[in-house]
Structures are given as C-alpha cells and as structure tokens.
Amino acid sequence: MKYSILSDKLSNSPTLAISAKAKKLASEGLDVISFSAGQPDFETPAPAKAAGIEAIENNITGYTASSGTPRLRELVARWMSREIGVEYKPNQVIVSSGAKFAIAASILATVEAGDEVIFTAPYWVSYPDMVKLSGAEPVIVETHREEGFKLTPDALESAITPKTRMVLLNSPSNPTGAVYSEAEIRALADVLAKYPEIWILSDEIYSRLVFDGKPHVSIAAVSPELAERTIVVNGVSKAFAMTGWRIGWAAGPAELIARAGKIQSHTTSCPSSISQHAAEKALTADDSFMEDWCAQYERRRDLFAKLLETIPGIEPFIPDGAFYLFCSIRPWIGKTKPDGTAISSCFDAAEYLLEDALIAAVPGGAFGAGGNIRFSFACSEKDIERGVPRIAEAIRKLK
Known part of the structure; x- marks a missing residue:
C-alpha cells in the first residue's frame, strides 16, 4: 500500500519511546527510576x-x-x-x-x-x-x-x-x-x-x-x-x-x-x-499552592545539580525555569560499555543508562542537541538521591 510523503517526513516521539521502554521494564518488576517525565509529579488540585x-x-x-x-x-x-x-x-x-x-x-x-x-x-x-x-x-x-x-x-x-x-x-x-x-x-x-x-x-x-x-x-x-x-x-x-x-x-x-x-x-x-x-x-480556585510547588522544584533542582556536579563526565546546565537538567555528556561519547560495545551517541548513552542503571532519561539528540541528556526533576528527592549514585556507577564502568 502507498503512504503519504508527509507521514514519511514525520518522526516518532523519542521521549514517548523512552517512557514506553521504561514502563515495560518496570512492569517486569525492575526498579526503574524515571528522570524522563515531562509532567509534574504533583496531583491535580x-x-x-x-x-x-x-x-x-x-x-x-x-x-x-x-x-x-x-x-x-x-x-x-x-x-x-x-x-x-x-x-x-x-x-x-x-x-x-x-x-x-x-x-x-x-x-x-x-x-x-x-x-x-x-x-x-x-x-x-x-x-x-x-x-x-x-x-x-x-x-x-x-x-x-x-x-x-x-x-x-x-x-x-x-x-x-x-x-x-x-x-x-x-x-x-x-x-x-x-x-x-x-x-x-x-x-x-x-x-x-x-x-x-x-x-x-x-x-x-x-x-x-x-x-x-x-x-x-x-x-x-x-x-x-x-x-x-x-x-x-x-x-x-x-x-x-x-x-x-x-x-x-x-x-x-x-x-x-x-x-x-x-x-x-x-x-x-x-x-x-x-x-x-x-x-x-x-x-x-486558589492557586497559592503553586508557590510551594515551585519551591519544591527549586530544591530538587539544587539537589540534583549538586549531586551530578560531583560526577566526572557530566555537566549540568542550571535552569531558571521548567523542571529539567540539560547535561553535557560529551566525555562519554566514544567510550566502551562493559559488554564491549561503544557509546557512539547520546541515544546510546540514554539506552545504556536504562539498561545498566535502570535510569530513564531523554537523549539530547531528540531536542536537536547531541552530546547531551535531559533529566527531569519532576520526581521525589528520594528518587534523585537513589538515582544519581546509579548514574555515577554506570559512568564508572565505561572504559
């Protein structure tokens, strides 16, 4: 069957693909920590x-x-x-x-x-x-x-x-x-x-x-x-x-x-x-809760960035808004994973984090900026404290 040229031009959403893979691993009973979410973790008012x-x-x-x-x-x-x-x-x-x-x-x-x-x-x-x-x-x-x-x-x-x-x-x-x-x-x-x-x-x-x-x-x-x-x-x-x-x-x-x-x-x-x-x-309705939400996001940003800054090979950009840390991971590119295969792109890096550390994040190439990775801090401080050591260990294994 013939399909339209327009449908050929469009790409699948890489953020949804990462989320789907992370959910599949979680459904298998694995302890996946998701830093890929593009949505608040708070409840609807x-x-x-x-x-x-x-x-x-x-x-x-x-x-x-x-x-x-x-x-x-x-x-x-x-x-x-x-x-x-x-x-x-x-x-x-x-x-x-x-x-x-x-x-x-x-x-x-x-x-x-x-x-x-x-x-x-x-x-x-x-x-x-x-x-x-x-x-x-x-x-x-x-x-x-x-x-x-x-x-x-x-x-x-x-x-x-x-x-x-x-x-x-x-x-x-x-x-x-x-x-x-x-x-x-x-x-x-x-x-x-x-x-x-x-x-x-x-x-x-x-x-x-x-x-x-x-x-x-x-x-x-x-x-x-x-x-x-x-x-x-x-x-x-x-x-x-x-x-x-x-x-x-x-x-x-x-x-x-x-x-x-x-x-x-x-x-x-x-x-x-x-x-x-x-x-x-x-x-x-009263929306004063937003001040508290913003304060929580700010604390999470500071915690996440402080922990990531201690890890060689990753450099977070400190955001003034939204709930993402966009991090340079250029030193990872070209390194070898424990299975002997190379990390040739940020997409490989994100896949490696998910498979080795059970950390879901979004490759910067999805946003037109290879050599980077996006972590969301729309999550609990506990998840940040549990997740960053996993990231550090995964990086340590690279040769």
Whole structure:
C-alpha cells in the first residue's frame, strides 16, 4: 500500500519511546527510576478534580463550541491578561486539546509550503514536525551553553530571509530551562519590529515555573505592535499538574484565532467538555499552592545539580525555569560499555543508562542537541538521591 510523503517526513516521539521502554521494564518488576517525565509529579488540585467529577455526574459530557466554552474562553482571557499584562477578549482565545494542538493549529493557520519558521536548538521535540505538517521548512538556530541556550538578536537577524513567516520562542524552555530576561526579550523584539510580515509564536507553557525570584516576561507584553502579530500559548498541564486532562490555549489576534478555530473544528471538533469544566475551576480556585510547588522544584533542582556536579563526565546546565537538567555528556561519547560495545551517541548513552542503571532519561539528540541528556526533576528527592549514585556507577564502568 502507498503512504503519504508527509507521514514519511514525520518522526516518532523519542521521549514517548523512552517512557514506553521504561514502563515495560518496570512492569517486569525492575526498579526503574524515571528522570524522563515531562509532567509534574504533583496531583491535580482538588477543586479541579471535583469539577471534573461534577461534570460527569451532571451530564456535562457532550460537544462544546469548537474553540472552547464561552465561559472558559472568558476565564482564560482574564487569566492571560493578569499573567502577562496584555489585555485579551474571549474572541482572542482558542481552547484546544492541549497546548500542543494549540501550537499546531496556530502554525497551520499562519504558514504554508514555501514558508520558513525559525526556532532554536535545543528545541521541544515536536516543533520540527509541527512545522513540517504545515508544509513549511524549519530553520533551526543553534544555541550554546555559554550564552545560556538563548537566541541572540544577531543570530535571529541572520536567520531571517524573505521566506520567514514565523519565529517560535519558548521561555521557560524545554529542554534547557532557559528563561529570557526582559532585556533579552526586548532585544529580540527590536529585531522583529523591523519585519512586520513575521508572526511570533511564544510557547509559555512553563510560565509559572520560574525560579530564584526571576519574573516571566512575555514578548507580547513588551510591544503593543508585536502583540498584534503574536500568539501566546499556555495551558493547565504544567502549572496545574493536569497533563492528562488535555486543555491548552492560544491567545492572539481575533482573525488568527478564528482561522485556528476552523482548523480545530475539522480535526479534534472541540476539547473535552469534562476537562474544560475542570479547567474553569482550576483558573478560578486558589492557586497559592503553586508557590510551594515551585519551591519544591527549586530544591530538587539544587539537589540534583549538586549531586551530578560531583560526577566526572557530566555537566549540568542550571535552569531558571521548567523542571529539567540539560547535561553535557560529551566525555562519554566514544567510550566502551562493559559488554564491549561503544557509546557512539547520546541515544546510546540514554539506552545504556536504562539498561545498566535502570535510569530513564531523554537523549539530547531528540531536542536537536547531541552530546547531551535531559533529566527531569519532576520526581521525589528520594528518587534523585537513589538515582544519581546509579548514574555515577554506570559512568564508572565505561572504559
């Protein structure tokens, strides 16, 4: 049978593959410690859970408006206005089945074959394939540890061509945890102000997970002119520990949102009515728990980094946000495992950690940055204290 060229272009998610293999080993009774999770280990807040149950019991289980319930769109508009300091109306918000689909629908509504979309490496694993789905070409700008894994104004300007139709920003970043300061955002905004035909998509799903008292700054807030062509994506997954509820959103110009809504209406139809009801409660209930969650993440970050820094051959990048440690493991490459086979890539390194140490982590190559590995600290301090010695022992065995 013949399959589409598009399906040939797309890759399987390496993060899901690692997770599946780790779960299989755990199901066999092995003591796997997972540092691969891209989701909080906290429980969904009780008010949101109760609202989900209430929706089921009250038969709020049918289709909703394709772009989300009027009530949730209104609440998201208010929440976003408070969160980033940009005023949104409900018709400037689309609620989707997760922030991932909000990004995809926004890309599909704005770019097409022949266009280029700029984003940085390391990148979230889905960005390249989302761009390919639209027929556009990813233009990937490499960033480096020495510059904090951040896009610089000069690098941005150098990447822009007459074909550029979108620049995709991610702060706080997955996988590095890099957070752009207001000055850094303004410097990028100054470049983009010169190119009025370029859309800006700002993925801010980790906006509530910023450490050391640093602020989250959205590019939509630094320039009213840019806000008119900026799509800001967020959701309940990371901040509210609601990854499985699949509720995210995009906020931006009303015309763009309407076009994304058309795409959504012919693909997913609408987000889950039950999940939307829960999200309504999440956005209106007390959220002071987030301060405690952030403090716990910060403690875990510090503990994990301190322990890893004692191990030769691994160098963690200290993140300002999200819940990942992106670590250089370049000294491992070329070394030999106990079975006599060589580690030739970060993918081999991740597989070795899983097989030898029962540690699940994600290879940096999945994020376009070989020679690195990503550890998640969305886990208990006990798991960190148990897991790092296993990593150290696995490295010690390499020759």
